[in-house]
Amino acid sequence: MVGTIDLCKNCGVAAGISALSFHKTKINSKEKLPTQEHFGNTIGTLQNKGGTSSTYLTSGLNKYKTALKFKDTPYIMGNVSQFSKPEDKIASRITSTLSSNSTAPILLTRTYKLNKKYTKNYRHYVTVSGYKTKDKKVRLIDPNHHTEFTGGKAYWTDLGSKTKNGVTKSVYNADVEGNNAVMIW
Numbered sequence: 001m002v003g004t005i006d007l008c009k010n011c012g013v014a015a016g017i018s019a020l021s022f023h024k025t026k027i028n029s030k031e032k033l034p035t036q037e038h039f040g041n042t043i044g045t046l047q048n049k050g051g052t053s054s055t056y057l058t059s060g061l062n063k064y065k066t067a068l069k070f071k072d073t074p075y076i077m078g079n080v081s082q083f084s085k086p087e088d089k090i091a092s093r094i095t096s097t098l099s100s101n102s103t104a105p106i107l108l109t110r111t112y113k114l115n116k117k118y119t120k121n122y123r124h125y126v127t128v129s130g131y132k133t134k135d136k137k138v139r140l141i142d143p144n145h146h147t148e149f150t151g152g153k154a155y156w157t158d159l160g161s162k163t164k165n166g167v168t169k170s171v172y173n174a175d176v177e178g179n180n181a182v183m184i185w
Contacts, residue, residue, distance in 0.1 A: 012052025013040040014143030015106045015125035016061055019075075019184075022104035022129075023068035031067065052125065054108060054181035061184070073102035077181040080172055087136075087161045087168040090183070094131045094138065097185045104128065105185040107140075110177065113170035114157060123174050129154055138167045 043060035130139030160166020
């Protein structure tokens with residue numbers, strides 16, 4: 001598990017804090033993580049003032065690379081729609097970072113394409129905390145403030161494909177529909 005996060009309205013900031021929690025846990029640090037308000041200000045996302053930019057989120061995460069000891073493997077970002085099999089690209093990025101224990105991947109999703117019953121359709125950041133290669137399942141930490149969908153806990157869902165609901169279709173559609181990078185790893 002990447003760590004615990006406060007449920008909040010700003011999913012990009014919460015996903016970033018969750019990723020930082022992964023690094024803090026990995027090195028057994030006693031240092032406090034930044035508050036969501038502080039991290040949101042650091043990455044240019046102010047509460048209730050619009051969404052998060054993947055560029056700023058990546059940059060904000062990397063500001064902690066020395067303190068949380070991931071300077072050799074800083075976060076990078078990218079998209080998936082240019083690949084003929086985006087599910088393979090998503091899976092390889094997730095497995096390479098999780099198996100090397102280097103970063104906690106963050107995905108920008110389109111909620112109605114996930115295998116959860118979201119009543120609203122919006123672009124939404126989640127943090128990846130696990131992957132089952134055999135089952136093609138992804139473990140997501142979802143900072144969604146609608147806890148009736150997630151119970152406020154991490155959950156497993158299908159990797160899927162660009163045509164079958166699941167993580168891939170959700171990330172693929174977020175990529176095609178917008179200009180904000182959909183993977184940070």
